[in-house]
Amino acid sequence: MKPEQELELQAYLDGELSERAARRVADWMAMDPEAQALAAELRMTKTALAGNDPELAVPESRDFYWSKIRRVIESAPPAEPNPDPGWLVAWRKYLVPLSSLALVAILAIGIARFSGITGSRDPWMNLTEVESLSEHIASHTFRSRSENVFVVWISPQDQVPEETPATEEEDDIVIQ
Amino acid sequence: MALQQNKSALNDEKLVRSAQRGDMDAFEELVARHRDKIYARAFSMMRSEDEALDVSQEAWVKGWQRLKQFQGESSFVTWMTRIVINLCLDQLRKQKRQKAESIEQLAEDAGGVERQMPVVTTNPTEGLERRELRARIDRALNQLSYEHRTVLILHEFEELEYKEIAKRMQCSIGTVMSRLFYARRRMANLLASFKRDELSP
Numbered sequence: 273m274k275p276e277q278e279l280e281l282q283a284y285l286d287g288e289l290s291e292r293a294a295r296r297v298a299d300w301m302a303m304d305p306e307a308q309a310l311a312a313e314l315r316m317t318k319t320a321l322a323g324n325d326p327e328l329a330v331p332e333s334r335d336f337y338w339s340k341i342r343r344v345i346e347s348a349p350p351a352e353p354n355p356d357p358g359w360l361v362a363w364r365k366y367l368v369p370l371s372s373l374a375l376v377a378i379l380a381i382g383i384a385r386f387s388g389i390t391g392s393r394d395p396w397m398n399l400t401e402v403e404s405l406s407e408h409i410a411s412h413t414f415r416s417r418s419e420n421v422f423v424v425w426i427s428p429q430d431q432v433p434e435e436t437p438a439t440e441e442e443d444d445i446v447i448q
Numbered sequence: 449m450a451l452q453q454n455k456s457a458l459n460d461e462k463l464v465r466s467a468q469r470g471d472m473d474a475f476e477e478l479v480a481r482h483r484d485k486i487y488a489r490a491f492s493m494m495r496s497e498d499e500a501l502d503v504s505q506e507a508w509v510k511g512w513q514r515l516k517q518f519q520g521e522s523s524f525v526t527w528m529t530r531i532v533i534n535l536c537l538d539q540l541r542k543q544k545r546q547k548a549e550s551i552e553q554l555a556e557d558a559g560g561v562e563r564q565m566p567v568v569t570t571n572p573t574e575g576l577e578r579r580e581l582r583a584r585i586d587r588a589l590n591q592l593s594y595e596h597r598t599v600l601i602l603h604e605f606e607e608l609e610y611k612e613i614a615k616r617m618q619c620s621i622g623t624v625m626s627r628l629f630y631a632r633r634r635m636a637n638l639l640a641s642f643k644r645d646e647l648s649p
Contacts, residue, residue, distance in 0.1 A: 283610075317633075330504070340505055341512075
């Protein structure tokens with residue numbers, strides 16, 4: 273039997289396996305006498321120990337045992353009273369929702385201002401470039417709320433002004 | 449005396465509530481009621497009367513200091529047992545750092561020792577009186593390394609799951625499983641050897 277199987281068998285007896293794994297181990301155990309013998313020994317130990325924790329009594333009288341505990345408790349410096357954290361705790365509690373609210377407000381203001389721009393009379397202000405996922409295509413969008421129009425231009429990337437030519441080293445990297 | 453009699457009539461829950469309000473007499477009654485169990489747990493792990501006394505008393509001091517944190521999710525004695533177990537583990541870790549490990553310990557940790565032990569097929573505890581059985585278990589526990597003893601105590605006596613034991617012993621679940629396997633196999637073989645000794649002339 274492999275060590276992993278032994279541990280799995282033990283986990284099965286301890287009820288630590290998932291239902292599926294437990295079924296698998298039970299099937300395997302039913303066919304393997306070696307596994308059955310080991311399982312019987314593990315069960316026997318478990319049963320022998322259950323509820324048979326060695327019992328012991330404190331070898332000192334009640335008063336003597338307690339007197340030492342009491343002495344330590346009384347000699348310990350009193351716990352430092354914490355400065356009243358009431359307002360701090362309350363502030364922390366509201367910190368996350370307040371910051372979220374502030375973020376939403378900032379975004380709302382930004383969007384409102386942007387909407388104001390898009391609603392402006394200057395149509396060129398509506399021109400904006402959006403991210404293109406292809407290196408061969410460039411795209412531009414135009415939106416006008418007043419006209420209720422949304423236009424997207426898609427153009428080949430080679431119409432875009434040429435970039436500085438790649439160095440020899442960069443070409444090598446591209447080839448690789 | 450009258451005060452003690454008065455307190456002894458109260459259940460743990462009421463005593464804990466009084467102690468949480470600062471009533472030290474109520475706490476003293478709790479100590480008197482559960483001191484044997486807490487001491488026994490400390491002794492089963494430390495295997496030394498003096499150390500068990502010290503650790504169990506330290507546990508009561510900690511229990512008093514943290515009493516306000518006790519919310520009653522478990523029984524008071526279970527809560528106290530967890531405190532004493534943690535203190536024992538801290539203490540044993542400190543001791544282990546100071547001691548060189550035995551050859552047997554190194555072999556156990558390396559694994560495979562349990563595979564050389566024969567499977568015990570006859571129940572060596574059958575027919576034993578409870579007192580005798582407890583004495584033999586105690587004797588066998590004494591012969592285990594602290595890691596194997598502790599894992600056995602936490603699993604069999606405290607009924608903790610592998611995950612919880614791993615957390616307390618600061619090791620992986622796999623380590624808990626292999627230590628527990630070794631400890632059980634060794635325990636079975638020790639109990640069998642005690643039986644053989646008893647039968648031999």
